[in-house]
Amino acid sequence: MENFSCDGFVIREQYTGEADRIITVLTKDYGVIRAFAKGARRPKSKLYSGTAFLVYSHFVFFEKNDVYRVTEATVLNVFPNLEKELDRIAVVNHFCELIMELISHHQESSEALRLLLNTVYFLNKGVNAWYLKPLFQLRILSLTGFTPNIIACNNCGTFETETMYFDIEGGTLYCSECAKHGRACSVDLINTIRDIVIPTLEKAYQYKVSAENIGELNQLCDDYLTACTERKYKTLDFLRSL
Ligand SMILES: [Zn+2]
Structure with missing residues (x-):
């Protein structure tokens, strides 16, 4: 059982339960992390903004047996214009898919x-x-x-x-x-x-x-x-x- 903090960019957001999120985050020191964020879809949740798709945040994770939970998420930067044009959001989705394909968990990134x-x-x-x-x-x-x-x-x-x-x-x-x-x-x-x-x-x-x-x-x-x-x-x- 361990708490640790790091900065990361949310490259995927999945909905689960009534108001929870499972997020995938690219972090500097730990590569790609998949973590559960309880209640994060409730606008009043302290995790609401920091665990949203395409947000760069400072996270505190709680890890047990390689299962991760988000305990804190403080927004560092948002990119509000990405969703304003179809080709922008399509290309950023492609970048996120490439990160998930090419970067592993625990890989310095x-x-x-x-x-x-x-x-x-x-x-x-x-x-x-x-x-x-x-x-x-x-x-x-x-x-x-x-x-x-x-x-x-080459020859x-x-x-x-x-x-x-x-x-x-x-x-x-x-x-x-x-x-x-x-x-x-x-x-x-x-x-x-x-x-x-x-x-x-x-x-x-x-x-x-x-x-x-x-x-x-x-x-x-x-x-x-x-x-x-x-x-x-x-x-x-x-x-x-x-
Ligand atoms: Zn030649």
Whole structure:
């Protein structure tokens, strides 16, 4: 039996009982935690605001035999504009599904939490959802062992040719001389991916993408994500239907 506190972002909220919530939270030190919040759906409950979906809160959890209860939840930050646009809420749902897929319980997750909070902050401020989505996908994959090897041709080390070939399954890049398979991409698109993956997170949010490449960038990242994790995502199917 133990009480402990940590900050975390609510990535899922499920209803149970008459007025209870089961929440899933991404925390810095303990990875993804699933916890019961008794009475939290009652507006007068002290847990009401801090355990809501897409809220960043300071939590106190009570843990016994790996079962968690929320005993305190103090709101640190809210993102009220996320639900105002369909593509914003659809993309943030996708981010939450990716966190649940890629981050485990008890996994140190400070970088993943920083990525999620920053991306949600920009989304809430009105930055385009289709601009932030590939950034989040590539950065969360890179944090969890799926960094694409896009610095140079995997065979000969050539930095760029006008057309380059990205092998989705292997996450590797080939120049036009060495390409035997892989998806043909303009060097502009490859440079965009480099600008997302290679620099610090702060710099990555300044990446440039041309209007004609943004659709292809999104498609490539969706396909790379699906290949890396070998599964389909409901939230991605929904995004594609928009
Ligand atoms: Zn080559």
